[in-house]
Amino acid sequence: MKYYTSLREIQADLNDGSVSCRQLVAYYLKNIEEKNAQLNAFVAVYGEEARQRAEEIDLKIAAGKAGRLAGMVVGIKDVLCYKDHGLQAGSNILDGFVSQFTATAVQRILDEDAIIIGRQNCDEFAMGSSNENSAFGVVRNAADVTRVPGGSSGGSAVAVQADMCLASLGSDTGGSVRQPAAFCGLVGFKPTYGRISRWGLVAYGSSFDCIGPITKSVEDAALLLEIMAGADEFDSTVSTQPVGDYTHLSGLLKHPLRIGYLREGVESEGLQPEMKQAMLAKLEVLREQGHTVEPVDFDLLSYILPTYYILTTAESSSNLSRFDGVRYGHRSSNAEDLTSLYKKSRSEGFGKEVKRRIMLGTFVLSASYYDAYYTKAQKVRRLMKEQTDRVFEKYDFLLMPTTPTTAFPIGDKTEDPLQMYLADIFTVQANVVGNPAISIPNGVDAQGLPMGLQIMGKPFGEAELLAFSNQITETNTAQPSVA
Numbered sequence: 001m002k003y004y005t006s007l008r009e010i011q012a013d014l015n016d017g018s019v020s021c022r023q024l025v026a027y028y029l030k031n032i033e034e035k036n037a038q039l040n041a042f043v044a045v046y047g048e049e050a051r052q053r054a055e056e057i058d059l060k061i062a063a064g065k066a067g068r069l070a071g072m073v074v075g076i077k078d079v080l081c082y083k084d085h086g087l088q089a090g091s092n093i094l095d096g097f098v099s100q101f102t103a104t105a106v107q108r109i110l111d112e113d114a115i116i117i118g119r120q121n122c123d124e125f126a127m128g129s130s131n132e133n134s135a136f137g138v139v140r141n142a143a144d145v146t147r148v149p150g151g152s153s154g155g156s157a158v159a160v161q162a163d164m165c166l167a168s169l170g171s172d173t174g175g176s177v178r179q180p181a182a183f184c185g186l187v188g189f190k191p192t193y194g195r196i197s198r199w200g201l202v203a204y205g206s207s208f209d210c211i212g213p214i215t216k217s218v219e220d221a222a223l224l225l226e227i228m229a230g231a232d233e234f235d236s237t238v239s240t241q242p243v244g245d246y247t248h249l250s251g252l253l254k255h256p257l258r259i260g261y262l263r264e265g266v267e268s269e270g271l272q273p274e275m276k277q278a279m280l281a282k283l284e285v286l287r288e289q290g291h292t293v294e295p296v297d298f299d300l301l302s303y304i305l306p307t308y309y310i311l312t313t314a315e316s317s318s319n320l321s322r323f324d325g326v327r328y329g330h331r332s333s334n335a336e337d338l339t340s341l342y343k344k345s346r347s348e349g350f351g352k353e354v355k356r357r358i359m360l361g362t363f364v365l366s367a368s369y370y371d372a373y374y375t376k377a378q379k380v381r382r383l384m385k386e387q388t389d390r391v392f393e394k395y396d397f398l399l400m401p402t403t404p405t406t407a408f409p410i411g412d413k414t415e416d417p418l419q420m421y422l423a424d425i426f427t428v429q430a431n432v433v434g435n436p437a438i439s440i441p442n443g444v445d446a447q448g449l450p451m452g453l454q455i456m457g458k459p460f461g462e463a464e465l466l467a468f469s470n471q472i473t474e475t476n477t478a479q480p481s482v483a
């Protein structure tokens with residue numbers, strides 16, 4: 001089977017008959033069979049169902065009635081509801097849970113004839129940056145299996161990286177789509193807050209959570225966004241702003257562009273040298289193309305992680321209070337009364353990192369500390385939003401590395417949660433302020449590990465952001481190899 005990097009290539013072959021959906025599904029299933037035992041990207045595979053759907057869609061193609069995603073084989077992160085399929089958010093607390101309905105984003109891609117091939121591993125309740133916090137075990141990076149794939153949508157990224165599906169749907173609360181995409185050499189897109197309905201997404205930090213695609217090409221990310229975005233009567237937080245024409249990626253941008261880059265994104269001490277060089281090289285190319293390229297100082301940067309981790313733990317401690325062992329999921333068999341049922345079900349069901357965050361969140365929301373932490377963090381969040389808005393009055397895009405380093409070895413940061421949180425330094429800003437941001441591949445380091453470049457755009461400026469990203473992306477055409 002040819003190594004496809006975009007749906008456009010697949011559809012060209014579908015239309016001239018050189019490939020069929022049935023063959024595509026068989027190919028991806030074979031890859032899953034060969035590679036998943038080692039990589040652990042999928043926690044459930046819907047083989048029979050995918051084969052059947054492929055046959056139906058092949059008939060639709062022959063009749064000229066296929067949807068826009070015909071030929072796209074997709075995996076979904078284990079936080080998205082898909083009716084009559086299991087859903088666990090990588091947690092034992094949801095053991096045995098089966099979705100009662102389908103998430104709007106998932107339904108919209110199904111309506112356009114995407115084929116869902118399986119459910120993907122992730123950090124428990126999307127809390128993590130390495131996919132080491134899953135009840136289903138660690139996911140491995142296909143570029144080097146001794147390293148993490150990033151998180152929390154690690155399974156979703158590795159599945160695309162190792163060609164086990166063409167695209168994945170992940171969720172991004174503080175970088176969970178962009179950071180694993182960067183670690184795996186892919187495109188990861190987080191839209192503006194409220195752009196895509198979250199009906200059917202397991203809630204983590206509700207004022208941050210966004211659904212986003214992980215793909216090999218910017219054009220596939222644009223297409224998926226266009227299909228998933230827009231108003232939804234089931235989600236009152238989704239924006240009613242009209243959905244743009246995200247797939248016409250040319251002719252949108254003015255010239256020259258005003259491009260800002262985060263000064264710390266090239267000067268910060270913790271930055272891997274190759275990351276800095278790759279950033280500087282990219283900025284030089286943009287300058288040569290005639291764009292204005294200038295450094296931006298974001299003096300609130302050192303407050304960004306505390307703000308993010310105070311607010312998201314607060315929101316998650318509240319969101320996760322619904323998992324009580326009574327209504328669904330794991331129920332302790334050692335309980336003597338209702339209180340011990342709650343206690344034991346939650347203690348047995350949740351993993352270490354989730355417990356840590358519930359405790360932190362409960363603390364920052366407690367009566368004596370509420371103002372010192374939660375209220376203060378909300379005020380800082382407002383300041384960050386204002387400062388970011390000022391940056392975008394002057395610039396069209398803000399560039400920075402997606403991560404300070406490339407994928408780190410498995411086990412490297414598990415004993416030190418603060419080190420793990422530091423890996424999110426560049427990705428959380430977009431979620432704190434709500435702007436869209438994308439990670440695109442930006443070369444590899446000396447060990448051949450992928451590096452990501454992050455571009456942030458203006459709120460609801462998805463069309464321009466995607467057009468610009470497409471212009472400067474080097475498409476990932478390398479065949480995946482499991483080391």
Ligand SMILES: NC(=O)C[C@H](N)C(=O)O
Pocket residue numbers: 126127128129151152171172173174175176177312424
């Ligand atoms: N969920 C995310 O976007 C990942 C982030 N590292 C977190 O643990 O919160």
